[in-house]
Amino acid sequence: MADLRTNLAGIKSPNPFWLASAPPTNSGYQIMKAFDAGWGGAVWKTLGVPVVNVSSRYGSVNYRDKRMVGFNNIELITDRPLKDNLREISEVKKRFPDHAVIASLMVETREEWHSIIRDVENAGADGIELNFGCPHGMCERGMGSAVGQEPKVLQTIVEWVKEVAKVPVITKLTPNISDITRPARAARAGGSDAISLINTIQSIVGVDIDNFVPYPIVDGKSTNGGYCGPAVKPIALNMVKNCAQHPEVDLPISGIGGVENWRDAVEFILLGATTVQVCTAVMHFGFGIIREILPGIERYMDEKGFKTIEDFRGKALPNVKHWEDLNLKYKVTASINESKCIGCQLCYTACEDGAHQAIALSSDPTNRIPSIIDENCVGCNLCSLVCPVEDCITMERRDDGKEHLTWGERTAAGNIPKSFNDELAGGLHHWVPEPAAALVTKKPRHYKG
Amino acid sequence: MAEYKKPTTEAEFAANFHPKKPLMTDTEAYYESSRCLYCYDAPCINACPTGIDIPLFIRQINSKNKDGAAKTIYESNWMGHACGNVCPTEELCEGACVYNHSDVKPIEIGRLQAHATDQVIRSKKKLFRTGKDTGKSVAVIGAGPAGVSCACELRMLGHAVDVYEAKAQPSGLCVYGVAPYKLTNEEAVDEVAYLQDQFGFNVHYNKPVTGRADFENLEKVYDAIFIGIGLGGTSTLGIPGEEKKGVMGALEYVEELRMKHHMTPVGNKVIVLGGGNTAMDAASESCRMGAESVIIAYRRGPEEMGAYGFEFDLAKKSGARTLFNVTPVEVMGNGTVTGVKFIRNKAAYGKIEAIPGSEFVEPCDMVLLGTGQGKQVELLEQVPGVKLEQKSRILDDRGRIVVNEHYQTSNPKYFAAGDAVNGGVEVVNAAAEAKKAAHGIHSYLNDRKG
Numbered sequence: 001m002a003d004l005r006t007n008l009a010g011i012k013s014p015n016p017f018w019l020a021s022a023p024p025t026n027s028g029y030q031i032m033k034a035f036d037a038g039w040g041g042a043v044w045k046t047l048g049v050p051v052v053n054v055s056s057r058y059g060s061v062n063y064r065d066k067r068m069v070g071f072n073n074i075e076l077i078t079d080r081p082l083k084d085n086l087r088e089i090s091e092v093k094k095r096f097p098d099h100a101v102i103a104s105l106m107v108e109t110r111e112e113w114h115s116i117i118r119d120v121e122n123a124g125a126d127g128i129e130l131n132f133g134c135p136h137g138m139c140e141r142g143m144g145s146a147v148g149q150e151p152k153v154l155q156t157i158v159e160w161v162k163e164v165a166k167v168p169v170i171t172k173l174t175p176n177i178s179d180i181t182r183p184a185r186a187a188r189a190g191g192s193d194a195i196s197l198i199n200t201i202q203s204i205v206g207v208d209i210d211n212f213v214p215y216p217i218v219d220g221k222s223t224n225g226g227y228c229g230p231a232v233k234p235i236a237l238n239m240v241k242n243c244a245q246h247p248e249v250d251l252p253i254s255g256i257g258g259v260e261n262w263r264d265a266v267e268f269i270l271l272g273a274t275t276v277q278v279c280t281a282v283m284h285f286g287f288g289i290i291r292e293i294l295p296g297i298e299r300y301m302d303e304k305g306f307k308t309i310e311d312f313r314g315k316a317l318p319n320v321k322h323w324e325d326l327n328l329k330y331k332v333t334a335s336i337n338e339s340k341c342i343g344c345q346l347c348y349t350a351c352e353d354g355a356h357q358a359i360a361l362s363s364d365p366t367n368r369i370p371s372i373i374d375e376n377c378v379g380c381n382l383c384s385l386v387c388p389v390e391d392c393i394t395m396e397r398r399d400d401g402k403e404h405l406t407w408g409e410r411t412a413a414g415n416i417p418k419s420f421n422d423e424l425a426g427g428l429h430h431w432v433p434e435p436a437a438a439l440v441t442k443k444p445r446h447y448k449g
Numbered sequence: 450m451a452e453y454k455k456p457t458t459e460a461e462f463a464a465n466f467h468p469k470k471p472l473m474t475d476t477e478a479y480y481e482s483s484r485c486l487y488c489y490d491a492p493c494i495n496a497c498p499t500g501i502d503i504p505l506f507i508r509q510i511n512s513k514n515k516d517g518a519a520k521t522i523y524e525s526n527w528m529g530h531a532c533g534n535v536c537p538t539e540e541l542c543e544g545a546c547v548y549n550h551s552d553v554k555p556i557e558i559g560r561l562q563a564h565a566t567d568q569v570i571r572s573k574k575k576l577f578r579t580g581k582d583t584g585k586s587v588a589v590i591g592a593g594p595a596g597v598s599c600a601c602e603l604r605m606l607g608h609a610v611d612v613y614e615a616k617a618q619p620s621g622l623c624v625y626g627v628a629p630y631k632l633t634n635e636e637a638v639d640e641v642a643y644l645q646d647q648f649g650f651n652v653h654y655n656k657p658v659t660g661r662a663d664f665e666n667l668e669k670v671y672d673a674i675f676i677g678i679g680l681g682g683t684s685t686l687g688i689p690g691e692e693k694k695g696v697m698g699a700l701e702y703v704e705e706l707r708m709k710h711h712m713t714p715v716g717n718k719v720i721v722l723g724g725g726n727t728a729m730d731a732a733s734e735s736c737r738m739g740a741e742s743v744i745i746a747y748r749r750g751p752e753e754m755g756a757y758g759f760e761f762d763l764a765k766k767s768g769a770r771t772l773f774n775v776t777p778v779e780v781m782g783n784g785t786v787t788g789v790k791f792i793r794n795k796a797a798y799g800k801i802e803a804i805p806g807s808e809f810v811e812p813c814d815m816v817l818l819g820t821g822q823g824k825q826v827e828l829l830e831q832v833p834g835v836k837l838e839q840k841s842r843i844l845d846d847r848g849r850i851v852v853n854e855h856y857q858t859s860n861p862k863y864f865a866a867g868d869a870v871n872g873g874v875e876v877v878n879a880a881a882e883a884k885k886a887a888h889g890i891h892s893y894l895n896d897r898k899g
Contacts (some may be wrong), residue, residue: 066483
């Protein structure tokens with residue numbers, strides 16, 4: 001049976017699923033409810049000098065009928081007095097001593113840092129997370145991402161924190177920076193025990209096209225917010241991977257960004273995260289999503305024979321290479337399973353207009369099943385991605401697996417294209433229709449005129 | 450046994466005749482439109498007689514451009530709203546939806562179409578501009594789907610149009626002949642009013658064209674004439690007792706139902722004769738009117754019925770029973786119908802053969818004839834120089850107006866489309882043909898000018 005217990009730099013929790021510092025961790029009430037539902041830890045809504053918030057505060061990116069595939073907020077840190085939060089931290093820890101309660105903090109001066117760290121430790125917090133990521137509002141006041149974007153400042157503040165902190169310190173990183181490993185390395189240099197990433201991405205989620213103002217709207221005006229939710233997961237995974245692979249970072253990671261189900265969590269863990277933090281999915285569906293996550297990851301671990309999270313943490317990292325180390329001799333082409341094809345011809349139009357004209361239609365108009373033109377297929381995957389039927393288009397291996405040659409090796413051997421019209425151009429012998437052929441093709445009925 | 454209680458108020462009638470395809474809410478339309486795959490060279494387009502760019506209008510609904518969606522629909526089909534409701538979509542666009550091949554529910558194209566058109570009809574938003582005035586004028590006979598479609602298209606082309614309609618309301622069978630659970634009178638009439646307001650053609654109601662003199666007068670006034678008169682009343686069976694009280698055409702019954710709603714009388718025991726879509730409608734309707742028993746009687750077996758499977762299913766679901774392989778030989782009763790005498794049939798070499806001595810009487814107090822509409826041959830024979838199909842080996846084809854590919858008749862000044870030409874198909878076919886006929890008229894008028 002899978003053992004989900006985790007230990008992130010000394011912060012122990014019954015499972016790796018934590019609530020991220022955000023509206024769902026605004027109060028002891030919410031966190032108790034979450035722990036009762038099965039969550040393993042919670043990072044308290046960032047504490048500091050209480051703020052005053054605006055309304056409205058959230059904006060959403062919907063894709064067709066799917067709501068909140070991307071989510072953005074302009075809410076600030078806690079607007080509740082510190083003493084209330086401290087009292088509730090104590091209550092939660094008393095009732096759930098084995099769960100992880102991490103205090104997210106954001107203050108300005110060294111004295112404030114020292115004072116608030118002592119307060120949350122006295123209240124019973126198991127760890128501290130430094131909020132150097134908030135990309136809206138707080139950064140204008142020299143905090144949040146304003147710190148996270150300046151590795152030297154970040155390092156200094158981590159050092160202040162470490163002067164007094166007795167519990168483990170997690171530095172939360174902002175993705176609004178070109179190289180995520182720079183602040184990660186600064187965190188390590190300052191003595192941070194772990195990092196968490198990503199915080200939200202600076203964003204405008206959309207514009208009200210009737211009133212000419214972006215969302216969310218505050219009395220006819222708006223401001224940039226912080227973007228999160230399922231849409232940011234690919235960016236988060238890449239940044240987690242970058243930190244996990246970098247030898248000078250070498251810190252435990254709490255992964256954040258678009259985690260909604262057990263599969264998302266497994267992906268973060270495979271790329272090096274020890275725990276994951278969840279916010280948007282809970283704001284959308286409530287704490288109850290943990291009912292799907294826990295048995296999901298347990299089943300996965302049992303099936304794969306993983307007894308603990310450590311057994312598979314970082315397991316995908318050795319397979320993330322530089323482009324130049326990929327095998328140029330590996331060849332796949334698409335294959336259409338005719339018995340599954342429903343004849344939508346999305347693969348045809350995608351390949352025809354968006355790729356390499358490697359899919360043909362039958363000359364018999366009653367046969368809507370397209371066919372792959374093998375010699376044109378570059379194995380790009382596009383058709384299999386647009387196909388609406390499960391497992392209808394698959395990518396089949398065509399090379400014999402005996403040859404292995406990378407761009408790096410070719411470069412070393414001097415066997416790469418060097419001039420604009422080099423004979424070594426990869427696409428030199430690919431068949432491409434003559435431009436004018438586009439204009440005489442028999443047009444389907446929906447092409448007007 | 451009756452599934453439906455006899456409706457005694459308008460509210461009860463409305464409940465029994467609840468729309469088969471109710472209007473979608475915005476949320477429903479948004480979710481449904483999200484499912485469309487936007488197929489390449491989409492099969493639904495090719496399955497639509499009017500060739501509406503269905504994936505486009507669905508995408509327009511999804512991007513909240515409903516005016517655009519309605520425009521896409523009307524550009525191809527002037528009866529867009531009626532068709533969204535009354536089209537046999539299961540057999541056409543929705544039947545062609547690729548989702549059918551993966552056992553996923555096809556997109557509800559008909560309801561999405563009605564949703565988009567309903568919005569513009571209610572907002573009265575004008576989506577089209579009429580063409581530059583050509584100084585030509587065309588008389589359109591009949592304000593049914595064919596006549597209205599032809600009128601709209603002619604106005605787009607800049608010709609003046611006067612429509613002459615025998616009845617008091619437009620939209621032909623959409624008002625007078627379609628089952629009330631498919632389309633309400635208001636919906637049908639509102640769509641024509643919306644189009645009329647947009648295109649400014651005149652409709653003269655209660656102005657039947659009755660004979661040669663009328664045609665000759667029209668010829669004097671107009672540059673071209675379009676015949677969209679549809680078909681006539683229900684054909685008779687030619688069996689004894691057919692004239693008895695309680696026997697009526699299925700189509701005439703629907704017409705009464707459309708006009709009088711719950712005030713329409715219905716028998717306790719109803720026999721519907723026929724296996725076509727109108728017979729199925731009549732059966733469903735008499736069930737919904739609270740008849741105790743409704744029997745569909747058909748000469749052959751169920752697999753040979755002309756009705757669409759879904760129409761038969763609806764009739765059965767409404768409570769109708771069936772009697773197959775029987776031929777009516779006499780309507781029984783003393784002045785008023787008391788039953789129908791049938792003889793049983795067996796199939797032999799593709800033909801049916803009566804089984805001697807197998808006669809029986811099925812008691813009833815109402816008989817509805819779903820035996821098809823007759824053609825208005827007597828009237829059409831009055832049109833100068835317009836030829837009708839005479840010799841076809843297919844009986845049903847005789848009496849159809851003969852037209853060329855431009856829907857021009859043998860008298861070049863006359864064009865025709867719809868049921869009077871195709872023998873009676875769907876509203877969507879009339880709309881498709883009439884649009885082409887309008888272009889035929891346009892070329893004819895242009896050629897004459899030059």
